[in-house]
Amino acid sequence: MPGWLLTVWAAVVAMVVVFTFLTIMVMFSVWMERKVAGFIQHRVGPMRAGGFHGWAQSIADSIKLLFKEDLILIGADRKLFQIAPALVMATATAMFVVLPFAPGWQVADADLGVFLILALASVTTIGVIMAGWGSYNKWSVYGAMREAAQVASYEIPLALSLIPPILHYGTFSLATATEAQAGWGGMQWYVFSSAAPVAWLSFPLFFIAALAENKRAPFDLPEAESELVAGFHTEYTGIRFSFFFLEEYAAMFVMGAVGAALWFGGWNFPGIHLLEPGSALLQVLALFAFVAKAMALVFVMMWVRWTVPRLRIDQVMTLGYKYLTPLSMAVVLIAAFWEFGLHLIQD
Amino acid sequence: MALPTPPREPARRHHYLGDILSTIHSTAKGMALTMRYLWRKPVTMDYPKEKPVIDQRYRGIHVLDQQLCIYCDLCAKACPVDCIEMDAVRHGKEIEWKAFTLDYQKCMFCELCVYPCPKDCFIQGTEYSMVSEDRNDFVHDLLTWKGLREEEPS
Ligand code: SF4
Ligand code: SF4
Numbered sequence: 001m002p003g004w005l006l007t008v009w010a011a012v013v014a015m016v017v018v019f020t021f022l023t024i025m026v027m028f029s030v031w032m033e034r035k036v037a038g039f040i041q042h043r044v045g046p047m048r049a050g051g052f053h054g055w056a057q058s059i060a061d062s063i064k065l066l067f068k069e070d071l072i073l074i075g076a077d078r079k080l081f082q083i084a085p086a087l088v089m090a091t092a093t094a095m096f097v098v099l100p101f102a103p104g105w106q107v108a109d110a111d112l113g114v115f116l117i118l119a120l121a122s123v124t125t126i127g128v129i130m131a132g133w134g135s136y137n138k139w140s141v142y143g144a145m146r147e148a149a150q151v152a153s154y155e156i157p158l159a160l161s162l163i164p165p166i167l168h169y170g171t172f173s174l175a176t177a178t179e180a181q182a183g184w185g186g187m188q189w190y191v192f193s194s195a196a197p198v199a200w201l202s203f204p205l206f207f208i209a210a211l212a213e214n215k216r217a218p219f220d221l222p223e224a225e226s227e228l229v230a231g232f233h234t235e236y237t238g239i240r241f242s243f244f245f246l247e248e249y250a251a252m253f254v255m256g257a258v259g260a261a262l263w264f265g266g267w268n269f270p271g272i273h274l275l276e277p278g279s280a281l282l283q284v285l286a287l288f289a290f291v292a293k294a295m296a297l298v299f300v301m302m303w304v305r306w307t308v309p310r311l312r313i314d315q316v317m318t319l320g321y322k323y324l325t326p327l328s329m330a331v332v333l334i335a336a337f338w339e340f341g342l343h344l345i346q347d
Numbered sequence: 348m349a350l351p352t353p354p355r356e357p358a359r360r361h362h363y364l365g366d367i368l369s370t371i372h373s374t375a376k377g378m379a380l381t382m383r384y385l386w387r388k389p390v391t392m393d394y395p396k397e398k399p400v401i402d403q404r405y406r407g408i409h410v411l412d413q414q415l416c417i418y419c420d421l422c423a424k425a426c427p428v429d430c431i432e433m434d435a436v437r438h439g440k441e442i443e444w445k446a447f448t449l450d451y452q453k454c455m456f457c458e459l460c461v462y463p464c465p466k467d468c469f470i471q472g473t474e475y476s477m478v479s480e481d482r483n484d485f486v487h488d489l490l491t492w493k494g495l496r497e498e499e500p501s
Contacts, residue, residue, distance in 0.1 A: 040381045042390045307381040308374060323367065 014107045018096045026249040027058035029295075033249075033302050040306045065245075068238035073136045076235065080134030085236065085243035088127035091120040092250040099257045100175040102267050102286035103277070113174040114166060117258060118159055121213050124247060125151050128215070128222060131244070132232035143231030146313055147222040150212065153320025154219070158209035160328035164202040164335035165262040168195045174258070178266030186272035189265030194342055198335045203263050205328045207300075210255035212316070214248060217305035221313055256297035257290070264293050401473040406456045408474045409449055411489040415468035418442050422460040422469050428453045431460060443495045451477060451485040 031046065035053065038045030050056025072081055098113035100106045110116050125147060132144020168190060169177040181189050191199040212219040223231040233244045260266055267286035275282040311319065392399060401407070423431040430453040434445040461470055479485065 036385070039385045039387075039389065042384065042387060044389045044391055044393075047393060303378065303381060303385075307377045327367075 014097070015093075018093060018107060022093060022096060022246070022250050022253075025253055025291075026246050027062065029249040029252065029298060030058045030061070030245075031055065032295075032299070033305075036299065036302045037306050040303075062242065065242040066239055068241075070238045070240065071235070073235055075136035077134035077136070080130045081235075082240075084127045084131035084134060085240040087130065088124050088247045089243040091123045091127065092247040092254070095120050095251070095254040098174060099254065100178050100261060100266055101290050102283045103179075105283065105287065106175055109173060109175045112172045114162055114172045114258065114262070117254060118155075118162070121158075121251065121254075122151070122155060124251065127247075128232050131236070132222070135232070135235040137235050139228040139230075139234050140232050143222040143224070143228050143234075146224075147215070147232065149313060150219065150221060150316055150320070153317050154209045154212035154324065157205055157320065157324035157328040158213055160325070160332050161202045161205035161209055162258075162262065163332045164195070164198050165190050167332075167335050167339050168193070168198075174261045174266070178261050178268065181265040182268050182272060185274075186265070186268040186270050189268065190263045195335070195338055198331065198338050199263055201334065202328070202331045203259070205324060205331060206259060206263075207297075208319075209324060209328075210259065211301060211304065212320070214251045214255055214301070216248075216252065216301055218308040218311050219316055220305075220310060221316060224310060226310075252298050252301055253294055256294035256301070259297050260290060260293035264297075266290055266293070401475065403473065405473045405475070406458050406471040408451070408472055408477060408487070409460075409489060410470055410472040411447060411491075412466075412468040413444065413447075413489075413491055415466040416442075416447075417466055419465060421463040421465065425463045426460045427457065428455065430454045438495065441495055444490055444493050446493075447489045449487050449489055451487055452482060 031054070034057070035045040037043075044053075046054030046057035048054055048057075049060045072078060095117050097107040098110045098116055100109075128147045129144045132140040132142075132147070135141070165177060166172060169180045171177055171180075177190075181193070184192075190196075191203065193199070211217075215222050221231075222228075223233070225231070228234070233241055236244060267290040269285060269289035272282065272286070275285070418433065418435045418437065420433065423429070423433060430450040431448070432450075433447045435447075436443040436445065456471065458471055477485065477487075
């Protein structure tokens with residue numbers, strides 16, 4: 001087999017694996033979101049489809065979405081309108097490429113993994129703005145403009161709050177950072193390590209900025225269904241709409257996974273040193289630990305959504321520019337001095 | 348007369364760190380509340396599987412005791428929307444029933460037809476569910492039997 005064919009073959013396999021995982025994970029998250037929302041409001045959420053607690057609800061919903069009519073308004077900017085969901089979907093899938101699911105189970109161990117995720121997450125924002133602008137609908141334009149206004153206020157704190165773990169482990173690669181947290185029997189996570197205070201300072205900043213990045217409540221202003229119908233995706237139907245939907249939950253998982261990999265030890269779990277490296281059991285348990293940690297953070301995102309009311313745009317800007325940005329800068333400074341101090345002690 | 352103006356609240360002073368702390372405090376309080384609610388028993392009912400308990404006073408679908416009814420038409424006259432139709436032939440004291448229908452497309456469940464009945468044979472029951480894909484099914488036949496008298500069940 002020639003070399004380039006091998007590359008293509010590997011890419012196809014990786015795409016299929018990533019896409020399958022992403023779809024299943026998104027379906028599960030949607031079901032979980034509805035259940036969490038239900039129970040928080042003393043309801044039960046979906047109960048019919050599939051029998052046990054409506055587990056098949058998401059499958060039914062996605063089949064329904066696929067059969068919906070695909071509408072494009074006459075006045076819409078067809079190119080933008082059609083490219084936007086594809087762009088959003090492509091970037092969401094691409095972010096999965098650098099996630100370290102288990103030792104060695106990573107599609108590409110990019111040296112700049114964290115950086116790549118940040119860059120792709122910003123491209124998603126452009127997709128959202130394109131969608132809103134191309135829709136020929138004033139609500140969509142409002143949604144897009146809000147997203148555009150919001151973006152700078154949280155991108156900076158998001159990037160800055162990722163610097164402390166990067167400083168501590170000296171790497172942008174998620175897999176290398178995870179391997180560095182394997183000590184103490186798999187419990188030397190960044191939040192328990194010698195830089196624990198910095199970790200606990202930076203994690204909330206990262207989490208809030210990640211919520212804003214994913215357009216999750218209380219920062220879901222671009223969608224704001226009570227004010228803007230459905231915001232930037234008001235005019236989308238069928239499979240194009242499902243792409244936006246998929247992207248939201250995929251991005252939540254990615255942010256949860258980045259948080260898990262950098263702060264909560266990634267695939268490491270207590271007792272990992274007892275298992276033989278590379279054994280099937282270790283791989284499966286590691287995969288389970290990683291997905292469980294990421295899903296736990298996704299759960300917290302849902303919990304926040306059903307607790308905190310949506311902010312006004314000026315409040316989002318105030319929070320981003322006046323609080324998160326200076327605080328994350330301060331945390332970066334503290335982290336730098338902390339690492340310097342650690343080096344002094346070790347030498 | 349001018350309304351008294353409410354006393355103006357003193358302008359809140361903003362303290363940078365104080366605001367952060369109060370935000371954290373209130374968010375944590377809210378999150379703790381929703382977390383407690385998450386574990387509470389749901390108040391909803393799994394409807395078609397689990398039926399609600401209906402009070403006896405409920406104004407549901409009408410029930411007619413045909414043996415007592417004297418075909419006086421008072422209920423039909425009382426109805427503001429004229430949804431009761433009845434037809435019968437008197438044979439002395441006996442009544443030969445032909446029809447007694449109630450159109451639930453019009454009925455607003457006001458119970459005005461129940462009060463004038465001299466025999467108290469026309470009441471609103473506790474049944475509430477009436478589902479059909481055909482409008483004509485909502486013209487409900489209240490008669491349990493037709494003709495001169497009830498056939499003895501053989
Ligand atoms: S409940 Fe009211 S509307 Fe219905 S049949 Fe009786 S009087 Fe008419
Ligand atoms: S008012 Fe009573 S007795 Fe008279 S027709 Fe109606 S149901 Fe029969």
